[in-house]
Amino acid sequence: MVNFLSAVIDFLDEKKSNFEIEKTLDNPRLYINRELSWIRFNARILEEARDEWHPLLERVKFIAICGSNLDEFFMTRIARLIKKINRNSEEKSIDGMTSMEQVEATRREILPLIEKHTNCWKNEILPSLNNQEVIIKGFQDLPDKSKDSLREFFKSTFLPKICPAEESFDTSSIENLRVCLSVTGFKNNKYHTIEIPYAEFGRLIKIPQSTYRQISNTENAFVFVEDLAANCLDLVFPEEKNLAAYPFRLTRNGEIDILMDESSDFINSVKKGLSNRKTGFPTRIEFDKRTPQAIRDAIAEKFRLPAYFLYEFDGPLGLVDLWQLHKLNRPDLKDKSFLPSVQPLLAPEKSLFTTIAKRDVVLYHPYDGFEVIINLLEEAASDRSVERIYITMYRMDAKSPVINALIEAAKNGKKVTAIVELKAKFDEENNIQLVSRLRQAGINTVYNFPNFKVHAKLCLICRKEKQGFVRYCHIGSGNYNSVTAKIYGDIGYLTANPEVGLELEELFNILINGLQEKEFKHLLVAPKTLKTEILKRIDREIADHKKTGKGYLAFKLNNLEDKDIIKALYRASMAGVKIDLNVRALCCLRPGIEGVSDNISVISIVGRFLEHARMYYFQNAQESELLIGSSDMMFRNLNERVEVLFSVPDPGIRGAILENMLKIHLKDNVKARRLLPDGTYQRVTPKKDETSINSQFWLIQNRGIWHEYSESPKMQL
Numbered sequence: 001m002v003n004f005l006s007a008v009i010d011f012l013d014e015k016k017s018n019f020e021i022e023k024t025l026d027n028p029r030l031y032i033n034r035e036l037s038w039i040r041f042n043a044r045i046l047e048e049a050r051d052e053w054h055p056l057l058e059r060v061k062f063i064a065i066c067g068s069n070l071d072e073f074f075m076t077r078i079a080r081l082i083k084k085i086n087r088n089s090e091e092k093s094i095d096g097m098t099s100m101e102q103v104e105a106t107r108r109e110i111l112p113l114i115e116k117h118t119n120c121w122k123n124e125i126l127p128s129l130n131n132q133e134v135i136i137k138g139f140q141d142l143p144d145k146s147k148d149s150l151r152e153f154f155k156s157t158f159l160p161k162i163c164p165a166e167e168s169f170d171t172s173s174i175e176n177l178r179v180c181l182s183v184t185g186f187k188n189n190k191y192h193t194i195e196i197p198y199a200e201f202g203r204l205i206k207i208p209q210s211t212y213r214q215i216s217n218t219e220n221a222f223v224f225v226e227d228l229a230a231n232c233l234d235l236v237f238p239e240e241k242n243l244a245a246y247p248f249r250l251t252r253n254g255e256i257d258i259l260m261d262e263s264s265d266f267i268n269s270v271k272k273g274l275s276n277r278k279t280g281f282p283t284r285i286e287f288d289k290r291t292p293q294a295i296r297d298a299i300a301e302k303f304r305l306p307a308y309f310l311y312e313f314d315g316p317l318g319l320v321d322l323w324q325l326h327k328l329n330r331p332d333l334k335d336k337s338f339l340p341s342v343q344p345l346l347a348p349e350k351s352l353f354t355t356i357a358k359r360d361v362v363l364y365h366p367y368d369g370f371e372v373i374i375n376l377l378e379e380a381a382s383d384r385s386v387e388r389i390y391i392t393m394y395r396m397d398a399k400s401p402v403i404n405a406l407i408e409a410a411k412n413g414k415k416v417t418a419i420v421e422l423k424a425k426f427d428e429e430n431n432i433q434l435v436s437r438l439r440q441a442g443i444n445t446v447y448n449f450p451n452f453k454v455h456a457k458l459c460l461i462c463r464k465e466k467q468g469f470v471r472y473c474h475i476g477s478g479n480y481n482s483v484t485a486k487i488y489g490d491i492g493y494l495t496a497n498p499e500v501g502l503e504l505e506e507l508f509n510i511l512i513n514g515l516q517e518k519e520f521k522h523l524l525v526a527p528k529t530l531k532t533e534i535l536k537r538i539d540r541e542i543a544d545h546k547k548t549g550k551g552y553l554a555f556k557l558n559n560l561e562d563k564d565i566i567k568a569l570y571r572a573s574m575a576g577v578k579i580d581l582n583v584r585a586l587c588c589l590r591p592g593i594e595g596v597s598d599n600i601s602v603i604s605i606v607g608r609f610l611e612h613a614r615m616y617y618f619q620n621a622q623e624s625e626l627l628i629g630s631s632d633m634m635f636r637n638l639n640e641r642v643e644v645l646f647s648v649p650d651p652g653i654r655g656a657i658l659e660n661m662l663k664i665h666l667k668d669n670v671k672a673r674r675l676l677p678d679g680t681y682q683r684v685t686p687k688k689d690e691t692s693i694n695s696q697f698w699l700i701q702n703r704g705i706w707h708e709y710s711e712s713p714k715m716q717l
Contacts, residue, residue, distance in 0.1 A: 067117070103308060140231070343361070
């Protein structure tokens with residue numbers, strides 16, 4: 001398999017000039033299409049739904065995540081391809097495909113994926129749920145008492161809100177990702193469309209236990225709402241008989257266009273963009289397999305969608321809605337909880353300022369408790385010596401203890417500044433409301449960034465002490481979100497290093513006041529310097545390897561797509577540098593190509609927690625360097641966002657991160673999949689006499705071990 005591109009690169013040899021090498025590295029066949037790579041990531045998620053190692057409701061979670069990701073793919077990626085097709089764009093992807101070729105290629109991969117998705121639900125998850133007294137029944141299979149009770153419920157709750165639309169209905173009225181019914185059998189031979197307003201109750205309607213007891217004593221028995229509605233058509237259309245209903249689901253463009261002029265308020269511009277999202281152009285229609293072809297054709301024509309944007313399912317549409325089941329009170333069917341590590345010096349009864357002033361601290365969530373960050377902000381809110389607090393906000397939880405602490409700080413006279421990213425995809429409305437709440441609390445709220453997103457995860461607390469101002473910094477990869485901190489793997493760093501503090505305060509001032517960007521010693525900031533600095537470090541590793549033969553790179557990130565970064569990694573591999581990459585989702589680098597990337601290994605880990613940390617290790621003959629922070633290696637991160645990577649200054653902590661975090665992930669042989677040269681993935685399995693390592697399980701079992709580092713740990717793999 002490693003030689004399948006040999007015809008493309010046979011003419012490579014050590015004597016080629018840099019020009020020839022660069023020309024070769026522009027060959028599209030050396031790269032994996034980003035859209036196809038993203039779809040294959042969702043195939044790995046689906047594999048987790050099929051893995052009986054996970055508790056049953058966690059498997060349901062993976063089913064829902066796979067559905068959610070596919071929805072987002074059509075709302076964003078397919079929407080962008082449609083726009084390019086409509087404007088006759090000649091732009092090609094990194095692997096040389098036109099937009100239309102990518103639409104066709106993604107469809108070829110999506111069709112078998114959704115078949116597996118449906119089969120997993122129908123043949124594996126659903127029977128297992130029934131065995132565990134979580135029952136989902138067809139309406140017609142219910143006892144008469146249950147049917148009567150559910151019909152009464154439909155009559156009192158749904159029926160008053162249903163407004164059937166005839167064939168000539170306004171297509172803009174059909175909501176994005178809402179399961180609708182196409183109803184046929186009318187005397188006038190027309191069809192009607194019913195939108196079911198189920199947001200308040202969810203897709204799964206509970207069967208009253210008292211009516212179902214003769215079959216089961218479970219409290220958790222459900223019917224799908226569209227199944228209920230299809231069996232209540234006589235209530236919706238009392239004058240009609242012999243009606244039939246077929247579910248369909250529309251996906252719309254989810255990208256928002258924000259148009260600014262000098263007189264515009266940015267919040268109002270975002271609001272206008274959001275209102276347009278509700279009527280965004282169609283990008284996909286999903287049909288029930290039973291739907292007659294005539295109905296499919298009529299609906300597709302109504303929305304002007306060609307056949308290659310139509311998909312059929314032999315089961316329920318919109319499996320993302322199965323998140324509802326994960327909320328059930330069945331701890332026996334979920335992952336066992338654990339208490340995160342809290343280092344004694346970071347315990348609530350200690351002053352965190354005293355601790356951080358003495359030593360830097362690395363936190364790896366969820367294995368370390370996010371309560372440390374909450375406690376730090378709460379201490380800052382009440383500490384008389386704290387004068388200023390700065391923080392970035394991207395995705396915040398609804399009942400955020402972080403926000404509560406900041407509001408308390410403002411009440412206590414602290415100058416609090418929050419940089420809120422209004423354009424955080426699908427969180428725009430939440431963040432608009434957040435801006436209003438923060439303003440009302442007297443917090444200086446900065447949000448006017450029309451040309452880029454502030455994705456960096458930064459917090460700075462300025463405290464007046466005897467020796468002057470001390471700046472306490474937190475730099476990380478994760479949002480200041482107490483909910484996702486329990487389910488995302490994220491790294492954060494606490495320091496009172498004076499140089500880092502001054503740089504971070506200067507960066508906040510640049511963002512707040514719109515000042516000219518600059519270069520820093522400790523912070524790599526996009527879009528100004530980050531990409532250039534990463535490329536410099538890769539080149540440095542190549543040079544070191546030529547001298548010492550010990551060059552080594554190890555990166556952990558979410559996505560790898562930027563062509564210049566990939567080419568630099570190819571050059572490093574060609575120079576003999578060993579490279580280990582842990583790329584969770586999409587990866588456009590093609591490993592294992594003889595003479596180009598045969599020194600590069602790529603794995604992806606999908607497990608209980610969403611791998612979200614970014615770590616970049618450069619062995620560097622002089623002194624190893626490790627960067628952590630918010631940025632992936634994608635064009636958007638490096639050129640269209642404010643991102644920050646931070647060079648870890650403490651050698652002991654660098655060693656602890658390498659040995660007890662990064663190295664453990666790279667050794668995973670249970671939940672890791674290896675990327676092959678043809679772009680597919682193969683599960684990594686333990687070799688003979690090799691210990692099995694599930695990196696996330698290991699980190700739970702050994703949580704906090706990175707706080708026990710020595711002063712001079714070994715720094716090489």
